[in-house]
Amino acid sequence: MRTRLPITLLVSLSAFLPFTADGQRRPRPRPTPGGRGGIALGALGAPTTSLGIRGGYDAAVDRWSVGAQLRLPVARRLAVVPSGDVFLGDSATDWQLNADLTIPLRGLYVGGGIGLLRADDRDTGERGTRAAPNLLAGFEPRTPGGAVRPFIEGRWTFPNDGVRFRLVAGVSVPIGDGGRRRR
Numbered sequence: 001m002r003t004r005l006p007i008t009l010l011v012s013l014s015a016f017l018p019f020t021a022d023g024q025r026r027p028r029p030r031p032t033p034g035g036r037g038g039i040a041l042g043a044l045g046a047p048t049t050s051l052g053i054r055g056g057y058d059a060a061v062d063r064w065s066v067g068a069q070l071r072l073p074v075a076r077r078l079a080v081v082p083s084g085d086v087f088l089g090d091s092a093t094d095w096q097l098n099a100d101l102t103i104p105l106r107g108l109y110v111g112g113g114i115g116l117l118r119a120d121d122r123d124t125g126e127r128g129t130r131a132a133p134n135l136l137a138g139f140e141p142r143t144p145g146g147a148v149r150p151f152i153e154g155r156w157t158f159p160n161d162g163v164r165f166r167l168v169a170g171v172s173v174p175i176g177d178g179g180r181r182r183r
Helices: 004-014
Strands: 050-058 063-075 078-087 094-105 108-120 127-139 149-157 164-174
Touching: 050 078, 050 149, 063 094, 063 164, 078 108, 094 127
Parallel strands: none
Antiparallel strands: 050 063, 050 164, 063 078, 078 094, 094 108, 108 127, 127 149, 149 164
16 A cells, blocks of 8 residues: 555646647757757757766665666657666665656656665565665756756655665766757
8 A cells, every 4th residue: 555655646646747739839940060950859858868877865774876877758758767776885785776757847857667676675684676666756957058967866665664765866968869850
């Protein structure tokens, strides 16, 4: 019940998010890099594939983490974000891999998914790997030029031994063609 409530709440609240239909947008053309004319897709606010590095702090286990993420847009308002983090500190190596879906909201984003967590169970003390649902909310401001995008994110993971909260910060950079339209 504890893990179903946050997921149900996130899905229910997403029904009230304001979305703009593609036909309602009126993009202002912006020259593409190199001055060749056309419209840079970034001018339309379209999502681009990006790679990021991140660091964070897990309050539940009092440990720092380092990791990376990849943002893969699957629709104008939806991205798949796989990520991984390694926790620093003890001699044992704890880690978490995540597969999340995120929805952008004017510089903010919300999402959720599933995490695979390798750590000691806080109730039993047994070491193991287990799957757990995630919820996340973050802020990724637009930056001039848009090349490097800083972000900060709060992540809640719900393993069977309670709730783990982690605050993560990092930077993402566009990869590939940077989201420009091909002719």
